[in-house]
Amino acid sequence: MVPLSHYLILSALLFTIGMFGALTRRNAIGVLMALELMFNAINVSFVAFSRYLPQQMLQGQIFAIFIITVAAAEAAVGLAIVLGLYRNFKTINVDEINLMKW
Amino acid sequence: MTVTQAVFYLMATFTVGASLLVVLARNIVHCAIALVFAFFGVAALFILLDAEFLAATQVLLYVGGITILLLFAIMLTSRISARGGKIMNEQVGISAVVALALFGLMVYANLKGFPALVPPMLAASDNTASLGRLLLTTYVLPFEVVSLLLLAAMVGAIVLARREQGKD
Amino acid sequence: MATVSSETLMEQFYNAFETWGLPLFVPQLIVMVVVATAVLIFVAVSVMFMVWWERKISAHIQVRFGPMRVGGWHGWAQSIADGIKLLIKEDIVPEGADRLVFALAPMVVFAAGFAAYVIIPFGPGLIVSDLNIGVLFYISISSLTVVGIIMAGWSSNNKYSVLGAIRSAAQAVSYEVPLVVSILGVIMTVGSLSMTRIVEAQQGVWFVIPQLLGFLIYMIAAIAECNRLPFDIPEAESELVAGFHVEYSGMRFAIFFLAEYANMFTVSAIAAALFLGGWHGPLLPGWLWFLLKTYFLIFVMMWLRWTLARLRVDQLMNLGWKVLLPLAFLNMGITGLILVLRG
């Protein structure tokens, strides 16, 4: 059987990759994708906990469902914002959109 | 090495590989397609974890919903010929260091906190029904809140994405 | 009967491998490959039949004969000839296309269509895998098709194919919602997502009677999901040349074609299982009943195609969001109300 910690390490790895992407991608849609990866990483660890600690009554899966829902909402609003950005700036590179400064 | 283990390591490698592609690929459409594969890898992991309903939901929502949205947004904002240029900003180095450090710390914490815990045997039961029951009893309040959130997100997305009257 | 004997056969098969000292996954792998091949052959044959059939139906609706020569009797071998022709054609990849994605797209589409066969209950026990999330599996897998279509449209580097892909995706996403909600009535009544359980629950009354509204919504949405007339805007030959697969030819085109017809079979089979009682029926064996119902629904789809005119884009979206979806919710609400009142 696969021990719990392997799932958690996988989750950590996915999370880190996602975070790296969110920190570095210039394309706003790329950043959103990286965020989705991070959500997925969290879900993996939630579901793993749910399977390995069954006395918790599927709590992990419930949380994963809520996270998926929130991720969907996030994607919809995020992409709407990206479209708005594109309309106003004619670019979606986040490092070129920096009007909100001193 | 049992079949389960083999499948786990296979899918883990697959998922990590796809995720790296998502973050590193030059062409944003390739990123999106790699993302689909990463989602599938995660769904497979869910099945390994006896969460079939979640696996199906994962595919339905992430692949059927979010990826499509992403692809739409890509089509509306970039061209197939728009290649070249940097894809990363100038903080790649420090980001990599931070990410690696965080990963190291998480692995450390993990190994310290969860010694090789193996899963208890579960009776083969239909998780879906229990999930549904939980959602409508114990977690009914969060459930309602999330539905409200979705409504708000929908309204917000429509307001943000529609063109203002009079503009082009 | 068939189930029992096949199970024992299966056990003997597994035991044999155990006595040879091979690990368990070897026979499992062999079974998987055999089943997959069988389904693949079934898909190919049934699609060829359906293509020939549609040509004959369309011809007769237009008072023609259709193919008459190849193979002798009513041109029965026409599809085989077409298939061979497509296979030996040159494989053209347009200039400026994204080669990798271009090659991947038909496979994704086909894989999605093919995977759905896993949960089709051809007869009692005659199902590849009776998943306990059966219907949900189909719904989630079918959404993958859209990704493939967008990939195909985008990678062709042709504005018509991109437009076709976007329209197709918008349509599929829009009609997926009423499709799913229309199925919910059945799922609520049965209390399970398993296809076998759903079919078994129709021992007495087929769900098409209590869920008539759901059935109609499902069929309309399913036709739209298959991008068939009257909902074939994504491919509208007269406006968009041929939609997302303009640039495809030869073998790759054949795969799209195959997937499209395979999809038709899938949605009809799901409808037959969910609403028309699956394998239940008098006299004839169960699998035959199932195929009869499925092919009847396919026939209805073809019939509609050659009868109705194409909808405009705005009409299409209005129908999906303002008519089908509210009706589907109404169906769900009424079903729920009745279930609650009945206790």
Next chain:
Amino acid sequence: MKLVALVPLLPLIGFLINGLFGAWIKDRAHLVAIPAAGLSCLVAFVVFFQAVGGATLDWDVYSWLTVGNLKVPIGILVDPLSTVMMLVVTFVGLLIHIYSIGYMHGDRSFARFFTYLNLFMFSMLVLVLANNYLLMFLGWEGVGLCSYLLIGFWYEKKSAADAGKKAFVVNRIGDAGFMLGLFFIWSTFGSLKYTEVFAAVDPALGAGIYTTITLLLFVGAMGKSAQLPLYVWLPDAMEGPTPVSALIHAATMVTAGVYMVARSNPLFNLAPFSLEVVAWVGALTAVFAATIALVQNDIKKVVAYSTISQLGYMFIGAGAGAYASAVFHLATHAFFKALLFLGAGSVIHSLHGEQDIRKMGGLWKAMPITAWTFLLASLANGGIFPLAGFWSKDEILFNAFERGLTIPWLLGLVGAFLTAFYMFRLFFQVFTGQFRGDAHTAHHLHESPPNMAYPLLVLGALSVVAGVLLGFPPDHGLYHRFVAPIFEAAHESEGAAIHAAASSEIVMAALSLSVALLGIGLAYLFYVKRPELASRLADKMQGVYRLLLNKYWVDELYQAIFIDFGKRFCRFLWGFDARVVDGAVNGSGWLTMRLSVMSAWNDLKIVDGLVNAIADLIQGGSVTLRRLQTGAIQNYILAMALGILGMVVFYLFV
């Protein structure tokens, strides 16, 4: 038996369909509304026959409110009382639906009308079938709302809109009492379900609490059932379309108060004082309204005052503890009063909206069906043997007499005389003699179309036979045996005295019958034989005539007492505000101004100096610090990531 859920649900479905798609359905609304009402009626009959077999049902469909230890279900109670009410509501409702096709034909808000009618049916059935007080109150408010909407149906007309508002406001006073009653019930018995409340009723709690509760409930009933002094809204409610007057303001809604009192009989039985109040209010209302009805010239107003008067009779019955008789009168009254209104509507329809009886007359020939049925209804209303009204009214008067309520009984007798008189004044004025309207109208006189005439015939038949069939012999008829289980307690407490002698009952009946015949005779004398007598009498008794014609100036009285006084009191308060309060405020303002001049110097020199020094310091610092705000999101995310890193390190190693 659970079929009964369909009875309110069907009108609700009709309401939803017409309400949501009315703009699209338009003139076909009745095709939705009438099947809804008709099926509902059919189901009601099915349930009724089950109930006749002795079946009852107390069904908590689901839990509606759970707040602390207050638990209120959405529940249905089917027992003889609610069955009778359900039948009356659905049956009369159905007939009036059918009648309305003809009456409302061509109105541009046709669909809206049927929407409201269905909503009304639904609310009324909720009121009737509820198994707890709160759900009943929901229906109670629902019918109030429908009443408001339907009175003001022609809201372009200011008088209609005002009448609607008046009905709403006056009912609010009653509802406040009802609500207080509910609060008391809950705090006393810890439940609002009928079964639980009545099971918990215990004389040991003392008569005081029962008197309080029942009087408060009766305040609610006074509002809804238009009793003194809260009756003023009902005559004005005649601004609504006539079918509405028939359904809501005669047959069903206004009788909700009677139903509620009958329903609460275990409570009322323990509060003898309340019962006496109920009987007195009923008796006074009966005579009061009847006297006004004597001189009114608007056909609908006469019938409306008659309704108030008859409601008074029902309360006499309830007050005498003869709840069964009260509800019996409710049912028979529903038939003949609905018939009167529909007949009046038929006349008005034929005369193109003319409502003044002085411009009518001689309509008998032109509209025989309307005239005959109107005559039957008038006889029934006047309490003539053997029509429906006779049986129920006599039962009430007999019970009141036996109960020792001599003065209410006498008042009731006077009322019976007046009733017969004004009914036949109306009848003779409208249907006999010469037509007094203009020639144009005379030319267009016509009998109403079949869909209006048939309901009249059905109701006419019922007005004739309902009393004999169900109420003979008095107090022991079919009807009484059916509802007996509900009111058993009431009869037991009275003991055997009531059933003393059938002979005295016959004497009483003969007495009231002769009184009624006297009334009819007088009406004949005044309005057919020697019409000039009437005006001469009016001249001779100017004062009384004007008093009655102006409805005792009650509306003006209310205006003077409540509204004008309120205004004057407000003006006084305003004056107080302007002089005393404002003066104090201005004074303190002046003081503050002086003080602030002093503190201004302090602020400018000392405080500001300090503040400016700090501000300069901060400005200098921020010029350098603001460089941190790069505006690029990913820099911020990086900072967050670093923060997370720091936190993880802290938790792991420190």
